[in-house]
Amino acid sequence: MTLDDYRAHFNKTLAALYPEEEIISIRSIILENVLGLNRVEVALSRKLQLTPQQINELDTVLERLKQSEPVQYIVGQTEFYGLELQVNRATLIPRPETEELVTWVLEETTKKQPIEILDIGTGSGCIALALAQQLPNARAEAVDILIQAIETAATNAQNNQVEVTFFQQDILEADSLPRRYDVIVSNPPYVRELEKAAIKENVLRHEPHSALFVSDNDPLIFYRKIAQLAVNNLKEGGQLFFEINEYLGEETVMLVKEVGFSNVTLKKDLFGKDRMIRAVK
Numbered sequence: 001m002t003l004d005d006y007r008a009h010f011n012k013t014l015a016a017l018y019p020e021e022e023i024i025s026i027r028s029i030i031l032e033n034v035l036g037l038n039r040v041e042v043a044l045s046r047k048l049q050l051t052p053q054q055i056n057e058l059d060t061v062l063e064r065l066k067q068s069e070p071v072q073y074i075v076g077q078t079e080f081y082g083l084e085l086q087v088n089r090a091t092l093i094p095r096p097e098t099e100e101l102v103t104w105v106l107e108e109t110t111k112k113q114p115i116e117i118l119d120i121g122t123g124s125g126c127i128a129l130a131l132a133q134q135l136p137n138a139r140a141e142a143v144d145i146l147i148q149a150i151e152t153a154a155t156n157a158q159n160n161q162v163e164v165t166f167f168q169q170d171i172l173e174a175d176s177l178p179r180r181y182d183v184i185v186s187n188p189p190y191v192r193e194l195e196k197a198a199i200k201e202n203v204l205r206h207e208p209h210s211a212l213f214v215s216d217n218d219p220l221i222f223y224r225k226i227a228q229l230a231v232n233n234l235k236e237g238g239q240l241f242f243e244i245n246e247y248l249g250e251e252t253v254m255l256v257k258e259v260g261f262s263n264v265t266l267k268k269d270l271f272g273k274d275r276m277i278r279a280v281k
């Protein structure tokens with residue numbers, strides 16, 4: 001079987017499950033990963049005869065894709081803000097909206113002065129690592145409840161040669177934070193149980209529920225707790241940034257104000273959805 005034959009087989013197998021554009025993108029990631037070739041080499045190897053072992057490996061991957069497992073978990077990595085990050089079942093796959101949050105933080109901070117940053121619910125470490133890399137004078141710390149996430153984030157820091165201090169902590173149980181910060185940023189769990197029906201199969205079946213879901217009774221539990229901690233642990237003029245549930249923009253702004261921030265801005269993402277909040281102490 002040639003590479004071209006396998007391409008056709010790949011497309012046909014996934015046609016009913018994924019849109020065509022997504023199949024092409026997934027196929028390219030898988031072929032590069034399994035065959036150990038770069039994008040150009042894959043494009044130039046249409047008549048390459050695949051070995052039985054390669055076909056076997058590709059078939060195994062195809063089977064996982066049919067079970068709607070995200071391609072990022074299959075190859076064990078993804079890209080975020082130009083960083084190559086390991087991801088696994090303990091870490092959420094970073095989303096483009098979160099890159100927008102990082103961009104906002106960078107727009108509102110200065111590269112020149114030393115600043116102290118805390119990322120709460122770090123997962124793969126994506127936010128903390130991107131900020132630490134872009135802000136050479138920053139001292140970044142990051143916390144997550146899951147030790148497996150902390151371990152992955154620490155590996156990602158090492159692989160990308162970025163310095164971040166990680167610690168394991170259930171933020172809902174924290175009475176205070178270790179120090180005072182210039183920036184506290186968080187993309188906490190925010191999807192309500194009632195929104196589960198609208199969540200895609202690949203997310204629901206494979207991504208960590210503890211990273212995604214909150215109860216319908218108190219969906220802003222993380223925002224309340226983190227905003228309360230931030231009131232005490234941000235320096236004067238310090239900033240709190242949140243990624244938020246698109247359906248709860250106004251409610252989240254109100255909550256952050258009630259907790260003690262007067263200067264609060266709500267921002268939409270590229271899709272026009274309420275997605276981020278910035279509050280200044």
Ligand SMILES: C[S@@+](CC[C@H](N)C(=O)[O-])C[C@H]1O[C@@H](n2cnc3c(N)ncnc32)[C@H](O)[C@@H]1O
Binds near residue numbers: 091092172189
């Ligand atoms: C929406 S994910 C965000 C992950 C990553 N920051 C990102 O943007 O892709 C939320 C993260 O919060 C962590 N988390 C959940 N409950 C937590 C808690 N009580 N204390 C600290 N972290 C928690 C999850 O393990 C997960 O990594």
